[in-house]
Amino acid sequence: MSGSKYAYVKGYELPDTILPNTYIVVRIDGRAFHRLSQEHSFVKPNDERALSLMDHAARDVMDEFKDVVLAFGESDEYSFLFRKSTAVYKRRHAKILTTVTSLFTSSYVFNWSRYLPEAPLKYPPSFDGRIVLYPSSQDVRDYFAWRQVDTHINNLYNTTFWALVQQGGESTTQAHQILKGTVSKAKQEILFSRFNINYNDTPERFRKGSVQVREEITANPEIDETSGKHRKTDLRVESRIVSHHCDIIKDDFWIARTHLLA
Ligand code: ATP
Numbered sequence: 001m002s003g004s005k006y007a008y009v010k011g012y013e014l015p016d017t018i019l020p021n022t023y024i025v026v027r028i029d030g031r032a033f034h035r036l037s038q039e040h041s042f043v044k045p046n047d048e049r050a051l052s053l054m055d056h057a058a059r060d061v062m063d064e065f066k067d068v069v070l071a072f073g074e075s076d077e078y079s080f081l082f083r084k085s086t087a088v089y090k091r092r093h094a095k096i097l098t099t100v101t102s103l104f105t106s107s108y109v110f111n112w113s114r115y116l117p118e119a120p121l122k123y124p125p126s127f128d129g130r131i132v133l134y135p136s137s138q139d140v141r142d143y144f145a146w147r148q149v150d151t152h153i154n155n156l157y158n159t160t161f162w163a164l165v166q167q168g169g170e171s172t173t174q175a176h177q178i179l180k181g182t183v184s185k186a187k188q189e190i191l192f193s194r195f196n197i198n199y200n201d202t203p204e205r206f207r208k209g210s211v212q213v214r215e216e217i218t219a220n221p222e223i224d225e226t227s228g229k230h231r232k233t234d235l236r237v238e239s240r241i242v243s244h245h246c247d248i249i250k251d252d253f254w255i256a257r258t259h260l261l262a
Pocket residue numbers: 029030031032033034035037042043044045046047048050051075076
């Protein structure tokens with residue numbers, strides 16, 4: 001069937017295999033979500049329904065791609081970490097990137113009405129996607145630390161900005177002006193002194209983002225009646241996806257889950 005005179009065109013498709021033994025991170029980001037969030041009346045600064053929808057779409061990606069061991073989400077973006085040795089799609093770059101991005105997008109659209117029933121989609125949203133390769137586990141840790149620091153910086157800014165506008169009666173221009181050049185501490189001080197908000201008491205979901213991790217669990221270990229010990233053959237390692245809104249910058253998270261970077 002491959003022998004037609006036209007088949008030579010297939011040869012124009014170039015191989016795009018990803019380097020072996022490197023960590024693959026796929027990051028997707030909503031296209032023009034500033035507008036999407038306005039058009040669909042997202043609650044500012046953080047619409048929890050929209051964040052939960054992002055988490056749902058990420059979970060659908062993890063259900064399909066078993067080699068994704070960790071996903072981190074904030075705002076309109078999500079990062080997926082594949083285990084270093086993954087052979088998914090023979091490590092073909094375009095195949096991995098396009099399939100993850102389109103699966104995420106279709107799940108986002110498919111599940112939209114469950115999370116935002118009051119705001120029917122006005123047009124089809126889309127996401128961009130990129131793959132970044134990291135050679136060492138330290139790079140991967142720094143990557144996720146970078147994203148979580150970004151979550152913190154943006155959230156502190158947005159929380160203070162919208163408090164000034166929604167509760168402080170400032171115009172958006174004034175709010176921008178007030179916050180211009182302020183360090184974290186000054187923003188926390190504005191929140192506390194003007195609005196009696198202790199930043200550290202605001203929801204962890206907003207301050208830390210969403211961390212979805214594949215945990216390995218040993219399922220249904222049956223006890224052998226005569227010996228009282230687990231029968232080796234019955235020990236099945238299964239994985240399940242667990243969601244957290246926790247710190248992934250410090251060591252604790254990673255020390256408790258060494259399988260993520262193995
Ligand atoms: P680009 O296409 O370059 O990514 P963008 O408009 O999507 O442009 P981002 O830098 O990705 O810009 O920022 C996403 C924007 O979407 C945020 O600034 C915020 O306004 C909005 N947004 C995303 N998720 C939420 C949410 N859960 N609640 C409120 N606003 C949100």
